[in-house]
Amino acid sequence: MSSDFKPTNVLIIGGTGTIGAYITSSLLSAATPKPYTTLSLFTRPGWDSNPSSQKAQLIKHWQSQGLNVVTGDVESLDQAGFTKVFEDGKFDTVISCLGRATLKYQPKIIDAAEHSQSVQWFLPSEFGTDVAHNEKSAQEPTHVGKLALRKHIREKIQRLKVTYVVTGPYFDMWLYPTPGYEQAGGFVPAEKKAYIIGDGEGKVGFCTMWDVGKFVTATLRHPAQSFGKALKVQSFIVTPNEVLSEFQKQTGFDFEVIKTPLPEIESLEDVLWDKKSDNPQPNPWATLVTLRRIWARGGTLYEKNDNEVLEVNQEDLDTLEEGVRRYLAGGYKGETFGVKA
Numbered sequence: 001m002s003s004d005f006k007p008t009n010v011l012i013i014g015g016t017g018t019i020g021a022y023i024t025s026s027l028l029s030a031a032t033p034k035p036y037t038t039l040s041l042f043t044r045p046g047w048d049s050n051p052s053s054q055k056a057q058l059i060k061h062w063q064s065q066g067l068n069v070v071t072g073d074v075e076s077l078d079q080a081g082f083t084k085v086f087e088d089g090k091f092d093t094v095i096s097c098l099g100r101a102t103l104k105y106q107p108k109i110i111d112a113a114e115h116s117q118s119v120q121w122f123l124p125s126e127f128g129t130d131v132a133h134n135e136k137s138a139q140e141p142t143h144v145g146k147l148a149l150r151k152h153i154r155e156k157i158q159r160l161k162v163t164y165v166v167t168g169p170y171f172d173m174w175l176y177p178t179p180g181y182e183q184a185g186g187f188v189p190a191e192k193k194a195y196i197i198g199d200g201e202g203k204v205g206f207c208t209m210w211d212v213g214k215f216v217t218a219t220l221r222h223p224a225q226s227f228g229k230a231l232k233v234q235s236f237i238v239t240p241n242e243v244l245s246e247f248q249k250q251t252g253f254d255f256e257v258i259k260t261p262l263p264e265i266e267s268l269e270d271v272l273w274d275k276k277s278d279n280p281q282p283n284p285w286a287t288l289v290t291l292r293r294i295w296a297r298g299g300t301l302y303e304k305n306d307n308e309v310l311e312v313n314q315e316d317l318d319t320l321e322e323g324v325r326r327y328l329a330g331g332y333k334g335e336t337f338g339v340k341a
Helices: 020-028 054-064 079-088 100-115 141-156 209-220 240-251 262-272 286-296 320-328
Strands: 009-013 038-043 068-071 093-096 121-123 164-166 186-188 193-197 204-206 230-232 236-238 256-260
Touching: 009 020, 020 038, 020 054, 020 209, 038 054, 054 068, 079 100, 093 100, 100 141, 141 286, 164 209, 186 240, 193 240, 193 286, 236 240, 236 320, 240 320, 256 262, 262 286
Parallel strands: 009 038, 009 093, 038 068, 093 121, 164 230, 193 256
Antiparallel strands: 186 193, 204 236
């Protein structure tokens, strides 16, 4: 690959998902000159069968902004099928935004990219917690899938350039308590309650979901600086107590604060992962509780982040104040990405 490579035809897989929609929207609204020539979305056939559906309206809105649509099914399409999709579209850059439920399909997709004649650069769905933060990371049950993909890439991928955009927890989602396990952290303004792990003084590095999109856009503008790296990026670093203060400032009332010691959270994890069973049946919420413990224990703190590598200035990112205000206005669950109701 030429050292002056710049992405031209970019394909997003999973671009209507929880974080994918923010990435797609951010890329489409990127300032001129945009970091691509064409932007395409890979989505299931029949996405427009119900024109009034939220997904159909969103994609139609994006098409009005210049998005192209390519149809196919991530689950049923095999490696050769994906290679054909890449080559037919002459895509040189692929961004995967697959969620946890579909991460198992990433190996065949990246293998297809490796064997294609067109794809030069691949950004896996690594948005979120750093799975290689320290020596304990490999033992975390929440990291198994992403660590397996990294191993697959190290052993099987030779030609393709790969970049991981590691964002840490999404602030917008961290604010919501885990249903039934609120003691693992979160804020409920309607009940004037705040659930905090430990004493609330441990710092956590966050990205807002809109800033995830900004960082991916910035990554596309800096291919040479990004190839082969796990870029660690952040919107801001705050303590839960600082978040609590911001909530109280913006709402004008005091919250009841429920604090849970870290050892109690770890005991809860053992129960949720069913660790004492010979045939473990993990609770669906086990992943979220474990991630919150990792974050509370400093799993998002680095000696230095890579914001400067991507030339992203702090003043261009969301602040704690903006993140809380957005949550109080409906949060990520109410985001419409500019689609009129």
